[in-house]
Amino acid sequence: MGNLLRVENLSLIRDEKRILKRINLKIDKGEIHALLGINGVGKSSLAYCLMGLSGYKPSEGRIYFEGKDITNLPLSKRAKLGITLAWQEPTRFEGLTIREYLSLSRKDEDDSLDEILDKVALKSRLYLSREMNQDLSGGERKRIELASVYAMRPKLAILDEPDSGIDMLSLERIMDFILSLREKGASVLLITHREEVVEISDKASLMCEGEIVKSGDPRMVRDYFKTRCQRTCFEKDRIK
Amino acid sequence: MNDYEAILKAYELAGGDPSSLQFPQVGSLVVEEDKILSFNEVEGLVMEPERTQRGVKAKIVVKESCKIKNPVHLCFGVIPEEGTQEIIMEIILEDNSYVKLLAHCTFPNAVRVKHTMQAEIKIGKGAHLSYEEAHYHGPSGGIEVIPRAKVSISSGGRLTNSFSLIKGRVGVLDLDYDVQVEREGIAELIAKIYGRGEDRIKIVEKVSLNGENARSLIKSRIVVIDRAQSKVIGETYGNAPGARGHVDCMEIVEGKAKAQAIPKVSVAHSQAKVTHEAAIGRIDKRQLETLMARGLEESEAVDTVIKGILR
Numbered sequence: 001m002g003n004l005l006r007v008e009n010l011s012l013i014r015d016e017k018r019i020l021k022r023i024n025l026k027i028d029k030g031e032i033h034a035l036l037g038i039n040g041v042g043k044s045s046l047a048y049c050l051m052g053l054s055g056y057k058p059s060e061g062r063i064y065f066e067g068k069d070i071t072n073l074p075l076s077k078r079a080k081l082g083i084t085l086a087w088q089e090p091t092r093f094e095g096l097t098i099r100e101y102l103s104l105s106r107k108d109e110d111d112s113l114d115e116i117l118d119k120v121a122l123k124s125r126l127y128l129s130r131e132m133n134q135d136l137s138g139g140e141r142k143r144i145e146l147a148s149v150y151a152m153r154p155k156l157a158i159l160d161e162p163d164s165g166i167d168m169l170s171l172e173r174i175m176d177f178i179l180s181l182r183e184k185g186a187s188v189l190l191i192t193h194r195e196e197v198v199e200i201s202d203k204a205s206l207m208c209e210g211e212i213v214k215s216g217d218p219r220m221v222r223d224y225f226k227t228r229c230q231r232t233c234f235e236k237d238r239i240k
Numbered sequence: 241m242n243d244y245e246a247i248l249k250a251y252e253l254a255g256g257d258p259s260s261l262q263f264p265q266v267g268s269l270v271v272e273e274d275k276i277l278s279f280n281e282v283e284g285l286v287m288e289p290e291r292t293q294r295g296v297k298a299k300i301v302v303k304e305s306c307k308i309k310n311p312v313h314l315c316f317g318v319i320p321e322e323g324t325q326e327i328i329m330e331i332i333l334e335d336n337s338y339v340k341l342l343a344h345c346t347f348p349n350a351v352r353v354k355h356t357m358q359a360e361i362k363i364g365k366g367a368h369l370s371y372e373e374a375h376y377h378g379p380s381g382g383i384e385v386i387p388r389a390k391v392s393i394s395s396g397g398r399l400t401n402s403f404s405l406i407k408g409r410v411g412v413l414d415l416d417y418d419v420q421v422e423r424e425g426i427a428e429l430i431a432k433i434y435g436r437g438e439d440r441i442k443i444v445e446k447v448s449l450n451g452e453n454a455r456s457l458i459k460s461r462i463v464v465i466d467r468a469q470s471k472v473i474g475e476t477y478g479n480a481p482g483a484r485g486h487v488d489c490m491e492i493v494e495g496k497a498k499a500q501a502i503p504k505v506s507v508a509h510s511q512a513k514v515t516h517e518a519a520i521g522r523i524d525k526r527q528l529e530t531l532m533a534r535g536l537e538e539s540e541a542v543d544t545v546i547k548g549i550l551r
Contacts, residue, residue, distance in 0.1 A: 051529075051533055053529055054525065054529070075529060075532045075533060076532040076533075076535060076536060076537050076538065076541075079532060079533050079534060079535040079536075080535050084533050084534060084535075085533045087526070087530065090530070091524065091526045091527050091530050093527060093545065093548050094461075094490075094548050094549055095547070095548030095549055095550070095551035096544065096545075096547075096548040104531065104534055104536065104544065105534035105535065148534060152534055152535065
């Protein structure tokens with residue numbers, strides 16, 4: 001099976017600091033790939049590089065999507081190819097209703113907004129007319145962000161900490177949501193530091209100080225994370 | 241096309257519904273330049289419009305305890321390319337009355353038009369005035385609009401005011417409202433304006449919270465693009481115990497446009513509180529990137545954010 005995403009020797013320098021160091025990563029079609037690591041090791045920066053956000057142009061290396069070099073492709077063009085990103089802290093939109101927000105990204109008119117919101121355990125009658133503003137809690141915005149990713153029917157969904165700030169019960173729903181994304185044909189790059197999420201992953205990679213230090217079977221990577229890297233990274237963090 | 245048909249067409253351009261002017265149960269006043277084309281009173285609503293040398297003087301009274309069921313439609317316009325219209329309004333809401341005024345000001349062909357409004361508004365005890373004003377100025381920008389209002393809100397009274405100018409060009413807008421609020425009174429002033437080309441926007445909204453527990457909100461949402469300029473001055477004075485006021489100004493600037501926000505807040509009583517927030521600048525990058533990550537082009541993302549802000 002061909003790689004959907006292939007990252008080769010990707011490095012990123014921001015403010016004269018080397019954030020990503022020669023990252024190599026492959027994600028196949030239909031794969032759920034967990035990207036583990038403690039806070040501040042460069043997971044979100046890698047996500048922004050892959051999505052093509054401004055200020056995250058790689059200093060070296062290439063990104064291939066479905067075999068095509070997208071390293072210099074702008075953000076909206078990458079989205080049109082089927083790549084999307086759910087931010088760790090979704091933004092607010094004054095005056096834009098949830099109905100409009102979801103409709104903007106909805107690719108298939110057959111996907112009802114009721115069904116889309118149901119995927120993130122929200123009731124459409126309570127939410128569709130509400131605005132994406134400060135009246136929504138962080139958790140609600142997060143779910144709506146995920147719903148908009150679902151509505152887009154992406155080929156590659158990059159989910160940046162979809163599980164942060166939510167309880168265990170919601171975590172199960174989030175994992176169900178990720179599986180349903182895959183059922184709809186998406187591959188998922190799942191950025192997390194919650195080890196439980198590894199259970200639904202096909203592969204995992206572990207990041208430490210801007211590098212991928214381990215990649216492969218999710219349980220093996222998780223165990224490595226728990227027993228060696230987590231401790232090492234924390235210790236390094238403490239010494240700093 | 242006669243004057244009435246022309247103004248109805250223009251009324252529609254400003255967002256009005258011409259059919260609503262036909263119903264006998266709907267109060268209305270239609271003015272083109274200095275001509276009173278029609279007016280209709282309903283029970284509890286008294287209108288006294290009269291022609292002046294350069295416009296119209298109108299007194300509108302809502303009788304005590306009368307709640308006017310249907311919104312009252314006001315249409316002011318100038319159809320020719322050039323002209324002057326001076327509107328002098330006196331609006332009185334007697335105690336415990338209610339009315340919603342939908343004012344549409346339309347100048348679709350303006351090349352050199354001046355429209356001024358001098359309003360004196362008295363809201364009685366426990367009365368509520370909802371005043372929604374929408375403008376349409378046509379594409380040339382050759383218009384000067386100068387609205388002035390002095391408003392007094394008696395105890396327990398309420399003003400809900402919205403001013404919207406988002407279709408066509410602004411031209412020159414120089415708006416100045418002064419609102420005095422007595423005990424338990426509420427004033428909400430919302431302005432939404434989209435300036436383009438060489439448009440010049442100046443808004444001064446001043447609220448004095450003079451009575452105990454009086455409350456107010458001044459909210460401005462301004463977008464300026466091209467070489468347009470805006471200046472927004474939101475003033476709130478907390479002069480009584482329990483008074484609460486908030487000034488919330490957001491100005492989005494694109495291209496070579498310039499924006500200025502000057503919130504002035506002052507408290508003259510230890511138990512009053514007035515807050516303000518102002519944000520000026522380009523559209524938030526994260527908002528644009530979120531929409532672009534869903535497949536929108538940058539220009540579409542900008543339009544979407546602006547549309548939301550001005551809604």
